[in-house]
Amino acid sequence: MRRHMTQKNHDTAFAKGLILILISVLFWGILPLALKFSLQKLDGVTITWFRFLVALGVCAVIQYFNGALAQFRTLTRRDWTLLTAAALFLIIDYVGYISSLNYISPSASIVFTQVTPFFLTIGGVIVFKERMSALQVLCFVLLFAGLVLFFHDSLISALTTEAMLWQGVFLTVGAALFWTFYAMLQKKLSQKLSPSNILLFTYGLAIVVLFPASDTSGFAALTPLDWSLLTFCAFNTIIAYGAFAEALHYWDASQVGSVLATTPLFTIAATFTASLIWPGLYTADQVSLGGWIGIALVIFSVAGFNIVKHRRTKALQALAATPC
Numbered sequence: 509m510r511r512h513m514t515q516k517n518h519d520t521a522f523a524k525g526l527i528l529i530l531i532s533v534l535f536w537g538i539l540p541l542a543l544k545f546s547l548q549k550l551d552g553v554t555i556t557w558f559r560f561l562v563a564l565g566v567c568a569v570i571q572y573f574n575g576a577l578a579q580f581r582t583l584t585r586r587d588w589t590l591l592t593a594a595a596l597f598l599i600i601d602y603v604g605y606i607s608s609l610n611y612i613s614p615s616a617s618i619v620f621t622q623v624t625p626f627f628l629t630i631g632g633v634i635v636f637k638e639r640m641s642a643l644q645v646l647c648f649v650l651l652f653a654g655l656v657l658f659f660h661d662s663l664i665s666a667l668t669t670e671a672m673l674w675q676g677v678f679l680t681v682g683a684a685l686f687w688t689f690y691a692m693l694q695k696k697l698s699q700k701l702s703p704s705n706i707l708l709f710t711y712g713l714a715i716v717v718l719f720p721a722s723d724t725s726g727f728a729a730l731t732p733l734d735w736s737l738l739t740f741c742a743f744n745t746i747i748a749y750g751a752f753a754e755a756l757h758y759w760d761a762s763q764v765g766s767v768l769a770t771t772p773l774f775t776i777a778a779t780f781t782a783s784l785i786w787p788g789l790y791t792a793d794q795v796s797l798g799g800w801i802g803i804a805l806v807i808f809s810v811a812g813f814n815i816v817k818h819r820r821t822k823a824l825q826a827l828a829a830t831p832c
Contacts, residue, residue, distance in 0.1 A: 525758030528751045529767045535748035537774025541782050542737045542744065543606065549734050550726045552606030555741065557718040558727075559602075562742035564711035571708055579701050580709075587700055594693035595710035597686045599717055604683030611676030620680040624768060626652070627688035635692050638760045647812040651769055654805025657798045695756050703753025707746075770806060 546555050571577050583591070605621070629648065632638040640648070694706055730738065755764055 521758045525755050525763070526767075528755035529759065529764055531751040532748045532755065533767060533771050534774055535744050535751075536768075537771050538778040539741065539744050539748070540775055541778055542741050543609075545737050546734070546741060547606075547609065549730060550738070551723060552609065553603060553718055554722040554724065554726060555738065556602045556606060557715060557722040558738060559742040559745045560711045560714040560718065562739065563745045564708065564715060566743075566746055567704060567708045567711060571704055576702055576705060579705050583700060587697065590693055590697055591701070591706065591709055592713070594690050594697060594706065595713045596717075597690035597693065598710050599714045601683045601687040601690060602714075603718070604679045604686065608676045608679035608683065611679065620677055621684055623681055624684040624687060627685055628691055628764065628768065629766065631688050631692045632760055635696075643812070647809040648766070650805050650809035650812075651766060654802040654809060655769060657802030657805065691752075691756070694753060698753070698756065703757070704750060707749055707753060766809070773803060773806065 543555065550558075629640075633640060694703070697706055752764070
């Protein structure tokens, strides 16, 4: 009975983690489309400030009525230092990524943000001593190969235009690195604070730090459609990061990182759909045969990576539950 309950609990945790990280991937996948539209009216810092402002209001109300704010009283000086560092890392990530769009195209930016899952996986192994089996390492290599194939045409196109390219690459890769730092600290802080409280503090610090560089006068010229998409960007922040934070409770960082690598696939699908509805604003990405092979490799490797991890954990738990 004990063995059955242990495996059942693990299966439930695995399913919850999968659902949560897929929610994050879906919302992050469609976010660039909304940002592309909003950037026509507002600058990146102002958009980011507004997203954090809305997120702060919603999150503060939820945490207050849930009685969760008392968690902050238990923090030590070291905890506050780590929390502040995590918040600053996420703010730098937000501003760095959206600023990169001033130097490179959204498609090129997507190419270079794919270092994020690799940073996250490496961080999980180094910081949290997460183990990867030989099969998982193979899946990780196949994942990298699939991404290279998938983005080959875009990468070639991006590298042929050198004007301001490296500034954009530096901002994009740098943002990905700071996001990884944030994720590592968030996982560590989750022992003291709920994911929602970590984000609540981040939102509050962000609106203070970013306000001096924001141009709020642009809000007066926004149409109802502009406001709708800007609001979507704000709630995208709440949903995507909230689900991501909860997913780290159920999955290792290396597992989460492998699924995050599929985000561009959602972006491609969303862009294709948007191009049919608004052909004047969005253009569907052309995927070559090599790109489709890359897509297949990405899906296969991500599934394999997590199935191997899932089965390995179940086997270890079953062994531990077996009476001597």
